[in-house]
Amino acid sequence: MEGRAATERDLRPDRTGGLPAWLLGVVPLLLILAALATFAALDGPGLGERRGPPAEELAVERTVLQPGTIELTVRNDGPDAVSVAQATVNDAFVQFTGADQPIGRLETATVRLQQPWVEGEAYEVALLTSSGGTIAHEIPVAVQTPAADLSFYGLMALLGIYVGVIPVALGMLWLPWVRRIPPGWLRGVMALTVGLLAFLAIDATLEGFELAAGGSQAFGGAGLVLVGAVVAFLLLTGVSSWLGQRRRAATAAGAPGGHLALLVAVGIGLHNLGEGVAIGSAYSAGALALGAFLVVGFALHNTTEGLAIIAPIAHLRPSLGRLALLGLVAGAPAVLGAWIGAAAFNASLAAFLFGFGAGAIAQVIVQLAPSLRDGEGRTLHPIAVTGLLAGMALMFATGLLVSV
Amino acid sequence: MPKLSRRRLLAASVPALGGAAAALHSAVPHQHPWDAEALAAGTEHANAGHTGGHANFRDGRTVDHRANGFDPHTILRDFDWGKSTRLPGGRVLREWELFAVDKEIEVAPGVKFAAWTYNGRIPGPTLRCREGERLRITFVNGSEHPHTIHFHGIHPSAMDGVGGLGAGEIAPGSRTVYEFDAQPAGLHLYHCHVRPLAEHIAKGLYGAFIVDPAGGREDADELVMVMNGFDTNFDRANEVYAANTIGFAYMDQPIVTRRDELVRVYLVNVLEYDLINSFHLHGNLFHYFPTGTGKTPSEFTDTVMLCQGQRGILEWRFPYPGRFMFHAHQSEFTELGWQGFFEVVG
Numbered sequence: 124m125e126g127r128a129a130t131e132r133d134l135r136p137d138r139t140g141g142l143p144a145w146l147l148g149v150v151p152l153l154l155i156l157a158a159l160a161t162f163a164a165l166d167g168p169g170l171g172e173r174r175g176p177p178a179e180e181l182a183v184e185r186t187v188l189q190p191g192t193i194e195l196t197v198r199n200d201g202p203d204a205v206s207v208a209q210a211t212v213n214d215a216f217v218q219f220t221g222a223d224q225p226i227g228r229l230e231t232a233t234v235r236l237q238q239p240w241v242e243g244e245a246y247e248v249a250l251l252t253s254s255g256g257t258i259a260h261e262i263p264v265a266v267q268t269p270a271a272d273l274s275f276y277g278l279m280a281l282l283g284i285y286v287g288v289i290p291v292a293l294g295m296l297w298l299p300w301v302r303r304i305p306p307g308w309l310r311g312v313m314a315l316t317v318g319l320l321a322f323l324a325i326d327a328t329l330e331g332f333e334l335a336a337g338g339s340q341a342f343g344g345a346g347l348v349l350v351g352a353v354v355a356f357l358l359l360t361g362v363s364s365w366l367g368q369r370r371r372a373a374t375a376a377g378a379p380g381g382h383l384a385l386l387v388a389v390g391i392g393l394h395n396l397g398e399g400v401a402i403g404s405a406y407s408a409g410a411l412a413l414g415a416f417l418v419v420g421f422a423l424h425n426t427t428e429g430l431a432i433i434a435p436i437a438h439l440r441p442s443l444g445r446l447a448l449l450g451l452v453a454g455a456p457a458v459l460g461a462w463i464g465a466a467a468f469n470a471s472l473a474a475f476l477f478g479f480g481a482g483a484i485a486q487v488i489v490q491l492a493p494s495l496r497d498g499e500g501r502t503l504h505p506i507a508v509t510g511l512l513a514g515m516a517l518m519f520a521t522g523l524l525v526s527v
Numbered sequence: 528m529p530k531l532s533r534r535r536l537l538a539a540s541v542p543a544l545g546g547a548a549a550a551l552h553s554a555v556p557h558q559h560p561w562d563a564e565a566l567a568a569g570t571e572h573a574n575a576g577h578t579g580g581h582a583n584f585r586d587g588r589t590v591d592h593r594a595n596g597f598d599p600h601t602i603l604r605d606f607d608w609g610k611s612t613r614l615p616g617g618r619v620l621r622e623w624e625l626f627a628v629d630k631e632i633e634v635a636p637g638v639k640f641a642a643w644t645y646n647g648r649i650p651g652p653t654l655r656c657r658e659g660e661r662l663r664i665t666f667v668n669g670s671e672h673p674h675t676i677h678f679h680g681i682h683p684s685a686m687d688g689v690g691g692l693g694a695g696e697i698a699p700g701s702r703t704v705y706e707f708d709a710q711p712a713g714l715h716l717y718h719c720h721v722r723p724l725a726e727h728i729a730k731g732l733y734g735a736f737i738v739d740p741a742g743g744r745e746d747a748d749e750l751v752m753v754m755n756g757f758d759t760n761f762d763r764a765n766e767v768y769a770a771n772t773i774g775f776a777y778m779d780q781p782i783v784t785r786r787d788e789l790v791r792v793y794l795v796n797v798l799e800y801d802l803i804n805s806f807h808l809h810g811n812l813f814h815y816f817p818t819g820t821g822k823t824p825s826e827f828t829d830t831v832m833l834c835q836g837q838r839g840i841l842e843w844r845f846p847y848p849g850r851f852m853f854h855a856h857q858s859e860f861t862e863l864g865w866q867g868f869f870e871v872v873g
Contacts, residue, residue: 206637208585208588208635208636208637208638209584209585209635209636209637209638210585211766211863214859214862214863215582215858215859215862215863216582216583216584216585216774216775216862216863216864217582218583218585218586219585251635251638251759251766252638253637253638253639254638254639254759255634255638255639255640255757255759255760255766256759256760257759257760257762257766
């Protein structure tokens with residue numbers, strides 16, 4: 124009994140000796156900082172000299188080809204500074220500018236190599252570091268990088284509209300039909316929507332992993348995709364519950380359908396942002412032929428996204444303006460993405476955006492799931508399962524038409 | 528001399544190139560009737576990359592020869608005759624001391640390589656003697672690794688400088704003496720013969736070994752070129768190629784020779800990791816004496832191919848003044864450093 128009483132007394136706030144609580148919170152932090160500073164000042168006592176040669180790692184984040192020059196933007200994602208001493212292209216030393224100073228950890232540098240490259244041919248650039256190590260970068264197909272002028276941004280905007288805005292808008296034309304079908308069918312359409320979204324989430328995640336592998340690993344590599352997904356999921360969950368609260372606080376006029384449609388549009392919009400980045404970067408790297416086939420493929424692929432937006436508002440009478448807004452929220456980010464991808468592509472950023480898109484979609488699926496419930500409260504009833512599988516099959520089939 | 532960037536050179540039209548070639552040509556005296564020919568030829572071939580258009584290390588950066596402790600331009604004409612004394616009976620005893628030392632060498636501007644060297648330089652000293660002399664080479668191993676000196680030539684088994692024979696591998700801090708007669712006359716080489724062989728050679732333990740014939744050779748401007756390369760990232764392929772270690776050294780500063788004077792190149796290939804190497808001379812042909820052992824040339828050519836350990840003597844005269852390239856005729860080696868210029872004057 125006595126021991127217990129002593130413990131309780133210990134926990135009482137007046138045991139802090141009159142010091143404010145915030146100070147007690149800060150003291151350990153200050154002690155840690157002081158210990159680290161001492162450790163650094165003494166140069167890591169007991170650890171001895173660093174063994175072995177420096178670890179030199181450079182990730183090529185961006186390649187720009189202009190007539191007679193190859194420009195690489197590299198980021199040091201290793202622990203030590205890297206000095207680029209010489210450069211070769213296809214086993215021949217070349218003149219270059221940039222990277223005059225050692226590149227510190229996480230710093231970037233741009234090297235501009237003089238090389239009379241020929242369109243359509245492959246090149247291997249190797250940067251020779253001061254320790255004799257080589258950082259090789261392959262250019263599988265040399266194609267001039269489009270100049271980032273107004274007409275180029277215009278082209279990217281057009282591309283974004285073709286693959287994002289128009290298909291989504293077309294998909295929304297199913298609204299009158301969806302409005303007339305019986306509730307059972309509507310649940311099937313909702314399930315189809317969830318299937319479409321599930322496919323997109325998986326696709327975006329895998330694409331994100333692929334991009335992350337090509338980017339600088341110092342920022343987390345594949346972890347970025349997952350972080351992006353979690354961030355998006357939590358953000359949208361927060362926004363959704365905030366919207367719900369506001370609506371309940373106001374009148375009962377706001378229906379959960381409109382709220383759902385907006386969430387779906389936002390989720391799809393974030394996904395299209397990542398898709399736009401992939402398209403823009405592939406185009407500027409010359410890996411993408413802009414053709415009718417690609418646009419038709421994307422149109423079919425993304426038209427289904429329009430259906431996903433209107434399914435939750437089938438029982439409402441949304442204004443034309445509101446429908447247009449939903450369409451823009453879902454489709455327009457493709458334009459923004461294409462600009463980012465073409466002008467400032469960064470594999471790590473793109474991977475994060477793909478993860479972000481996937482997380483947003485996952486959140487939307489969670490929001491949509493209750494609307495699949497039939498009269499008996501089952502979610503995975505035969506119609507829903509059929510819809511889910513059909514949605515995934517539809518995305519898979521239309522996805523075959525496009526590959527970025 | 529006008530400096531043309533690669534881009535400008537490529538972008539320029541043919542007349543501009545002709546002008547550049549003419550400007551380049553004006554850098555050398557031209558009071559000869561063939562000047563017009565040279566100018567015409569220059570117009571046609573100016574795009575071959577003889578000016579600023581050739582491959583080279585990053586502009587404005589050179590290897591610090593002083594820090595390296597040797598300069599390829601000095602190595603070119605540096606023949607080490609050692610210390611000679613007379614043995615009872617009148618025969619010449621020629622002695623050298625070679626020491627192995629681990630040393631960081633700048634093999635390309637800004638690129639350091641942890642090399643193993645003889646006497647702190649790569650290639651090691653060019654040992655030169657006359658046929659029939661008695662040779663005594665004291666070897667001190669100051670490296671952290673066991674080494675030997677294996678000479679090419681005719682000598683007793685115990686003097687072969689390989690593990691398990693004679694003194695065998697010389698441990699760090701130990702020494703030995705290799706002693707044998709200088710035979711046969713010709714161009715030979717020496718190198719370390721300790722396992723792993725490729726590493727011990729590629730790290731820099733080699734040099735030229737010249738045995739002059741008893742009657743000597745015709746007076747000439749004599750040059751030593753040891754063709755080598757460096758695998759700086761240890762992937763068993765060379766990142767940089769050269770004659771006498773420093774790539775492009777003779778591009779940045781051509782080898783000056785005189786018109787009509789006999790030029791004799793002692794050419795040795797020690798290149799590791801590549802099956803063959805070669806030497807190609809521009810604007811001329813040379814007489815080739817394989818291993819330098821015969822008096823009659825085997826070939827009159829402008830390109831010879833050598834495997835590792837192969838060597839030969841090249842002789843020619845330049846009838847025209849001006850700049851003439853020489854390089855490996857493996858374009859890859861050429862553009863990775865193994866190329867240079869002769870500047871013919873007079």
